[in-house]
Amino acid sequence: MTLLPRLHRVAVLVLEGAKPLDVGIPAQVFTTRASMPYEVRVCGAAPGLVTGGDGLSYHVADGLDALAWADIVFLPGYRFPDREDPPAAVVGALLTAHERGARLAAISTGAFALAATGLLDGKRATTHWHYTRQLAGKHPRVLVDENVLFVDEGSVLTSAGAASGIDLCLHILRGDIGVGASNHAARRLVAAPHRSGGQAQYVPHSVPEPLGERFAATRDWARQRLDQPLTLAALAQNAAVSPRTFSRHFADDTGYTPMQWVMRARIDLARELLELSQLSIEQIAVRVGLGTGSNLRMHFQRILGTTPSQYRRTFVA
Template sequence: MNADGEGLGGSASAPVSTPAPVSAPHVVAVLIRDGVLPMELGLVHQLLGTARSAEGDLLYSVRTCAPRPGMIRTSADFPVFAEHGLDVVAAADTVIVPASHESDEELAPGGLDGELAGALATPRRVASICTGSFVLAAAGLLDGRRATTHWMSADHMARMFPQVTVDPDVLYVDEGEVLTSAGEAAGIDLCLHMIREDHGAVVAAEVARRTVIPPHREGGQAQYIQRPLVDAGLTSTGRSRAHAVKCLADPLTLAELAGVESMSVRTFSRRFREETGLTPMQWLTQRRVDRARELLESTDHTVDRIATETGFGTGTSLRQHFVTGVGVSPGAYRRTFRGTGTPNNRPLVE
């Protein structure tokens, strides 16, 4: 994300804001409707519901809500029980709307129940997973904003809601108080992104480790790349990515990464982009920025030392890439998530 808020690869992210001291868990209302996708409901509870502070305190209180409390049909062969209603939605800090393929694409501008639309207008942050974005659009929350949804529904959403700038080529879009994500797995990326923005990269990485999922995919990464089926014996570029993560401090070259897979640079670059939606160097820069975020939060290393440990080489290079990727300087980021001093009260050096 640059200084104006544009994310890498086309995602839009809000500037990092200073998190308030944790006195009570941040209340997250998951608004479900008949036909809800169980995976999308579950992933919010699994990720946000397990995030903890360094002291072990739960950071979020996740509550399942419905327009009318009670049994709610799912897209599977079992129902779920929603204990809470729209009063909890209206009072929540964050509301997340999972998809319901049963009704989402039938929504039109102004077509949302007035009570439901009113409840969604109150919380300070609202997000959607997959076609849950149709609910936000019908409530008018996406008017004049950029948003995404599942790639198979993007054209329909653009036709139904012309006042929304629909981007079908990203995993999620962060417009500050309103966020949207693509298909089910992109909901995982969105939840980790919100945890990271609320409480920092270290907390988000711990949630990812506990859940055994990748800690970070940029919102601008392509959600779907249309191409012919790959031969079953096609060599993956996964070994090169594992090698790069182990050797971030080294001056890695495209030729070296291609050599890990025993491919030509041309073939490697093509297959890498097919598998990740990014060029090898774009992906490598993102991993280095991710590691820099963790070190800024968890150590009192100088920026020059962090630049060396993350492969940027110089503090100037790190600052440039960090501002482009995160939207603030390393020093501002550190002050946001660490305060003005380290645990041993030594000053932080940028």
């Protein structure tokens, strides 16, 4: 008799003043469905009604016992996080969950609740740009980085404003079950399949501009041509700007130089082909524009710290 693998257990902890989008993101990304090997429970400090932010409240079926059950606990953002710490019972339950091996992931101002455990001391973390100074002031031992979308410190993860919670969730999906599943979830959510955690947060400027959208069409154009030579000049020509202008603004938008981004796009496509096809390493190298298997292995190892063959064994049953 074949035993089915155990589902990854996800708890979404709703605190007083919880922001509705922050609660909904992990609950929807990790939704229990055939294509997603996850089971999700939304919980609170106790079962029952939790007063949320923005005019909404939540009726949660589970209390802190869900944290003892979970493999990963999400801490959605909440209102006025700098005023007081979560209840001692919540902090204790988070520490206990972490001690037995659960990952703790904060979205936006949920980082304050995570910082209250002391688990972020000496580690990099981020939160919504509006609260980065307050987080640094309230928890001076936390290495607050205000210029990133999310930070992965292994067993503790943090993300910036609500939309970057999607980026964090997709990042976790890629690590858990592979880039193919992550891309599938991104398509379901109509979200960008991959934004670097190192990309800058979108903060107010005198002339606001949607971060990352300036060259979105060129990035899509490039993704359709990864098997072909892609030079800086060709990318800039597609974007109808000079190579110098393209390089400067592309790095601002994505956190990578154009050629770094192209290489990572090629490696992401290689990951998907390793997961979902029977193509050989040499065939995949040609498909992604890297020419030879040795070239693919070199860049794959440099970016991901593993080999294509090891990656395929990890993500293909």
